[in-house]
Amino acid sequence: MSDPITIEFGLDGERRRERIAPNTVLLDLLRDRCGRLGVKASCERGVCGACTTLIDGVPVASCGVFAFSVDGSSVETVEGRGRADDLGPVQRAFAECGGFQCGYCTPGMVMLTTALLREHVEPDDELIRSWISSNICRCTGYQMIIDSVRRAAELVREERG
Amino acid sequence: MSAGHAVVGTGTAQRERHAVVGTGARRSDAAPKVTGGARYTADVRLPGMLHAKVLRSPHAHARVVSVDARRARALDGVHAVLTRDDLGGLSPTYGYFIKDQPVVAIDRVRYVGDVVAAVAAVDERVALRALELIDVVYEPLPAVPDIDAALAADAPELFEDAPPGIVPPYGTGASGRLRPRRNVCYEFRYETGPEDAWAECDHVFEDTFVFSRMNHFHLEPFVTVADVRGEQIEIWTSTQNPFPLRRELARVLQVEENRIRVHVPYVGGGFGAKHNCKTEPIAILLSRLAGRPVRYCLTTEEGFLTLSQHSAVLTVRTGVRADGTFVARDSTVLLEAGAYSDGSPLVAEKAAYRMPGPYRWKRVESSCACVMTTTTPTGPFRGFGATQSTWASESQVDMIARRLGMDPYDLRMKNLKALGEPFVPGESGIDSDLAEGLEVVAGALGYHARPRTPNRGMGLAIGFKDGGGVNKPAQARVKVSTAGDVYVSCGTVEIGQGASTTLCQVAAEVLGVPLRRVVYAPINTDVTPFDQGTNASSGMTVMGQAVLRAAEAVRAQVLEFAAERLGCTAAELTLRDWAVRRGDEVTPLPGLITAVFGGTGFEFSGSGFFKAPNSREAPLDAPCVFWEIGWAGAEVEVDPDTGKVTVLQLVASGDVGKAVNTLVCRGQDEGAAVMGLGQALFEEMRFDDGVLLNGEALDYRVPMAEDLPERFVSITQEQGHGPGPFGAKGAGEGAMVPVAAAIANAVHDATGARISTLPLSPERVFDALQTR
Numbered sequence: 035m036s037d038p039i040t041i042e043f044g045l046d047g048e049r050r051r052e053r054i055a056p057n058t059v060l061l062d063l064l065r066d067r068c069g070r071l072g073v074k075a076s077c078e079r080g081v082c083g084a085c086t087t088l089i090d091g092v093p094v095a096s097c098g099v100f101a102f103s104v105d106g107s108s109v110e111t112v113e114g115r116g117r118a119d120d121l122g123p124v125q126r127a128f129a130e131c132g133g134f135q136c137g138y139c140t141p142g143m144v145m146l147t148t149a150l151l152r153e154h155v156e157p158d159d160e161l162i163r164s165w166i167s168s169n170i171c172r173c174t175g176y177q178m179i180i181d182s183v184r185r186a187a188e189l190v191r192e193e194r195g
Numbered sequence: 196m197s198a199g200h201a202v203v204g205t206g207t208a209q210r211e212r213h214a215v216v217g218t219g220a221r222r223s224d225a226a227p228k229v230t231g232g233a234r235y236t237a238d239v240r241l242p243g244m245l246h247a248k249v250l251r252s253p254h255a256h257a258r259v260v261s262v263d264a265r266r267a268r269a270l271d272g273v274h275a276v277l278t279r280d281d282l283g284g285l286s287p288t289y290g291y292f293i294k295d296q297p298v299v300a301i302d303r304v305r306y307v308g309d310v311v312a313a314v315a316a317v318d319e320r321v322a323l324r325a326l327e328l329i330d331v332v333y334e335p336l337p338a339v340p341d342i343d344a345a346l347a348a349d350a351p352e353l354f355e356d357a358p359p360g361i362v363p364p365y366g367t368g369a370s371g372r373l374r375p376r377r378n379v380c381y382e383f384r385y386e387t388g389p390e391d392a393w394a395e396c397d398h399v400f401e402d403t404f405v406f407s408r409m410n411h412f413h414l415e416p417f418v419t420v421a422d423v424r425g426e427q428i429e430i431w432t433s434t435q436n437p438f439p440l441r442r443e444l445a446r447v448l449q450v451e452e453n454r455i456r457v458h459v460p461y462v463g464g465g466f467g468a469k470h471n472c473k474t475e476p477i478a479i480l481l482s483r484l485a486g487r488p489v490r491y492c493l494t495t496e497e498g499f500l501t502l503s504q505h506s507a508v509l510t511v512r513t514g515v516r517a518d519g520t521f522v523a524r525d526s527t528v529l530l531e532a533g534a535y536s537d538g539s540p541l542v543a544e545k546a547a548y549r550m551p552g553p554y555r556w557k558r559v560e561s562s563c564a565c566v567m568t569t570t571t572p573t574g575p576f577r578g579f580g581a582t583q584s585t586w587a588s589e590s591q592v593d594m595i596a597r598r599l600g601m602d603p604y605d606l607r608m609k610n611l612k613a614l615g616e617p618f619v620p621g622e623s624g625i626d627s628d629l630a631e632g633l634e635v636v637a638g639a640l641g642y643h644a645r646p647r648t649p650n651r652g653m654g655l656a657i658g659f660k661d662g663g664g665v666n667k668p669a670q671a672r673v674k675v676s677t678a679g680d681v682y683v684s685c686g687t688v689e690i691g692q693g694a695s696t697t698l699c700q701v702a703a704e705v706l707g708v709p710l711r712r713v714v715y716a717p718i719n720t721d722v723t724p725f726d727q728g729t730n731a732s733s734g735m736t737v738m739g740q741a742v743l744r745a746a747e748a749v750r751a752q753v754l755e756f757a758a759e760r761l762g763c764t765a766a767e768l769t770l771r772d773w774a775v776r777r778g779d780e781v782t783p784l785p786g787l788i789t790a791v792f793g794g795t796g797f798e799f800s801g802s803g804f805f806k807a808p809n810s811r812e813a814p815l816d817a818p819c820v821f822w823e824i825g826w827a828g829a830e831v832e833v834d835p836d837t838g839k840v841t842v843l844q845l846v847a848s849g850d851v852g853k854a855v856n857t858l859v860c861r862g863q864d865e866g867a868a869v870m871g872l873g874q875a876l877f878e879e880m881r882f883d884d885g886v887l888l889n890g891e892a893l894d895y896r897v898p899m900a901e902d903l904p905e906r907f908v909s910i911t912q913e914q915g916h917g918p919g920p921f922g923a924k925g926a927g928e929g930a931m932v933p934v935a936a937a938i939a940n941a942v943h944d945a946t947g948a949r950i951s952t953l954p955l956s957p958e959r960v961f962d963a964l965q966t967r
């Protein structure tokens with residue numbers, strides 16, 4: 035096995051320095067080393083999107099990228115979006131509209147929505163549907179997730195004034 | 196694209212006002228789930244924890260000649276290896292009715308993916324490397340790839356000796372048999388009514404339908420963390436039925452039940468898959484061998500090799516009068532059970548029993564056989580046999596209508612059972628107005644005024660199942676602290692269905708406190724009251740009644756206590772916001788409590804129990820708790836050049852009696868309907884000669900948001916006839932069950948072509964269009 039390497043990256047607004055094996059997958063780094071258990075592991079094949087995080091603002095399946103590739107980048111996870119007693123607007127919308135059931139896809143859906151709303155303040159249903167189509171939810175049938183995204187857009191707009 | 200949801204109330208339930216019940220209150224698990232704070236079994240980490248991986252059979256069927264794990268044991272980082280040589284002192288096979296599935300292969304492997312050996316190592320990579328060092332010699336045997344092969348006269352027998360099994364007690368008209376013939380592990384039969392009813396029929400129609408097999412595709416994998424210390428066995432596991440699991444593990448391990456403590460954190464979806472032994476026995480045995488905690492988590496690919504839905508062949512013979520009156524129905528169902536029986540016998544009971552559907556008959560005969568093949572074992576799946584039976588029954592109803600020159604809607608209306616009419620003799624009455632529900636869906640779809648446009652059509656179907664489980668006891672405890680903080684403790688697993696919210700709503704309503712004062716206690720089988728399992732849409736009608744009774748017991752205690760202090764009778768008092776009220780006089784409870792029990796306080800605690808009474812008259816030994824009805828309507832457009840079916844509208848509706856939480860009910864129905872949509876159009880485990888072709892996330896297609904129909908409407912009916920708290924019924928499966936038939940019926944309406952095999956893939960529809 036090749037020698038460990040050191041990477042530096044931003045994680046939910048904090049600087050991190052980690053020594054890792056070069057073949058470490060970002061998802062494992064986040065869950066096992068950085069304690070970000072809110073980032074979910076499911077298919078680990080880049081298909082379901084449960085592990086979605088933002089790398090420099092772009093939603094990425096963290097199971098599909100090596101950890102070294104985030105050297106110098108900023109990584110955002112669901113755990114940086116708010117706390118149970120202080121939900122972020124996207125989280126509030128999912129809570130209010132019931133855009134989750136088992137909740138296993140929810141961290142990924144929240145991150146996907148966060149990225150969408152940074153790019154498009156007023157996404158229409160078509161756009162929402164096509165964004166959400168990159169992630170699997172087996173429980174909800176998606177409509178209540180779409181409602182949640184629409185509501186999140188309103189809340190984000192309110193927040194920005 | 197448009198979507199909508201409506202709550203339609205017709206019964207008395209809708210008119211009664213409640214403070215907490217009947218709202219769209221935010222779910223209690225919202226904050227942990229949207230922040231990533233919710234902890235699932237997959238997130239459990241223990242100090243010194245090892246990781247397990249298993250070696251799986253590359254053969255569909257083979258004798259295991261030898262298993263040599265010496266090289267694997269010697270590998271650095273390996274702490275334990277489990278093979279058939281380590282099963283001494285155990286009762287090493289498991290299953291629901293039939294104990295046929297070994298913890299690891301003993302004498303044979305019976306499907307590609309069957310578990311042969313397991314390793315616990317410092318990490319999964321080392322465990323995987325160790326698996327390559329296990330030497331197994333197989334002697335291949337002929338495969339039994341499908342139902343036809345299994346039933347052939349010269350088919351190899353998958354189990355030469357009968358595994359231990361039982362037939363449960365049945366009531367009037369029902370019977371079961373173990374191994375009635377080669378490669379059939381169980382057969383269930385039911386009959387009622389006079390045989391000569393067939394003589395009254397003007398027409399007898401026989402049709403055969405094929406039902407394809409889906410994977411559950413729960414996003415949280417099968418996963419267990421086990422920590423065995425001396426005699427104490429502690430597991431955290433992603434399961435739907437912790438108590439029956441504990442019992443089965445005790446039997447397999449040959450230990451006392453109270454040595455096994457089962458914790459169930461949040462479960463990331465199950466849809467029926469997560470019952471009884473899955474990852475648990477191997478995690479425990481490896482932990483016992485290694486003396487350290489072991490985490491055994493399957494990949495999605497391994498999930499495909501662990502359990503799936505039953506594919507089925509259903510032959511239905513239906514006799515009718517010339518005017519369309521249904522008279523007699525004889526159904527023969529073959530379920531593909533795969534390599535091990537798992538829950539197949541129970542699914543067989545239900546598939547056969549539900550074949551009459553929601554209609555009136557003079558004579559019913561049904562049988563269902565579980566046919567063993569060398570493929571992934573099959574077991575409980577949302578709908579539990581009803582999806583299969585409804586696919587056949589509701590497809591055939593439409594076919595019969597067209598043969599008789601009637602509108603399928605009218606034929607249904609003519610034959611539906613009335614509200615309160617028993618399903619069969621000895622059964623409970625149907626607790627939904629079936630006709631009213633059908634009209635709600637037909638109306639929302641625009642069925643009656645449907646335009647006659649070429650290649651466009653509409654179809655309806657009614658999903659029908661007995662709900663609430665058979666012979667299911669449930670216990671609950673509700674306790675309240677000095678300050679009025681409430682705990683609900685019971686064994687219903689929060690698997691996404693929202694039970695941890697709705698059951699708390701029931702307690703909150705009874706105790707007159709806001710929902711946020713009620714906490715759902717985590718499940719730990721040492722302290723949580725007994726429950727049979729989170730299944731059969733039983734959460735509200737079975738456990739809900741136990742919780743209701745527990746909360747009522749606590750309320751009664753509190754009122755008695757306060758009445759004694761205040762020198763009045765309990766009947767004069769009401770309870771609201773943790774104060775007792777007598778006319779205008781309001782007395783907060785905390786002061787009353789500390790006056791008696793001292794400043795350290797007290798807890799009021801009440802228990803509740805519910806079980807439907809047994810009855811020998813009832814075919815399944817106890818009358819059904821509630822009837823789970825789902826109505827679906829679809830409008831489709833069929834492309835005649837490609838066979839592609841586009842669903843323009845899908846209307847799905849369940850009758851929940853009374854919605855305890857409208858948000859939760861809507862979510863259950865919509866999730867179920869979209870699963871049905873996948874089943875109808877494309878979702879399928881594809882096998883070639885018994886070999887699974889698409890057992891991974893990328894190739895196996897589940898519905899995505901872009902698959903939603905242009906118009907998707909869900910309607911929560913509150914007809915008000917439910918047996919549960921406040922008139923509630925169960926939900927969660929009903930809206931899946933009719934969807935495939937509704938879509939096939941719409942395709943028939945659009946094109947005149949009948950597709951009787953699922954899914955309605957473009958190839959299949961195109962072929963049907965050519966031969967129509």
Ligand code: FES
Nearest residue numbers: 076078081083097
């Ligand atoms: S776990 Fe990363 S995409 Fe499925």
Ligand code: FES
Nearest residue numbers: 135139171172173
């Ligand atoms: S809520 Fe269960 S997968 Fe989306």
